[in-house]
Amino acid sequence: MSVINGSDEKRMSITDDLKKLTDDELAVRIVGLNCETQQSLLAKWEWECRKLEQQHKFNRAILSEQVKWMKFAAILSAVAIIAGTILGAILTIVLPRIIQVH
Numbered sequence: 001m002s003v004i005n006g007s008d009e010k011r012m013s014i015t016d017d018l019k020k021l022t023d024d025e026l027a028v029r030i031v032g033l034n035c036e037t038q039q040s041l042l043a044k045w046e047w048e049c050r051k052l053e054q055q056h057k058f059n060r061a062i063l064s065e066q067v068k069w070m071k072f073a074a075i076l077s078a079v080a081i082i083a084g085t086i087l088g089a090i091l092t093i094v095l096p097r098i099i100q101v102h
Helices: 006-020 023-032 036-102
Strands: none
Touching: 006 036, 023 036
C-alpha cells in the first residue's frame, strides 16, 4: 500500500501534462524554463525519455534488418556447402574416368 502526498500528486500531474505535449511544445517549455525548478527538471526528463524511445525504435529497426540478412547469409552458406559437397562427390567419380580415357 503506497501513500501519495501532495507533492507526488503534483509531480504526476505535471508529468502527465508534459507527456501530452508535442516535441515542439516540450522544447519551447524547456527553453522557457531556464532555472532548475521541478517543472524544468521534469520537462528535461520527459525530453530524455522521448529521445530514448526514438533511439529504441531505431535500434529495433536496425536489429530486425540485421537478423533478416543473417538468416539470408546462413541459408546461402548452407546451399553453398551442399553444392560444394555434391560437386566434390561428382568430381571424385567423374574425374578418374576422364583421366583413364586419355
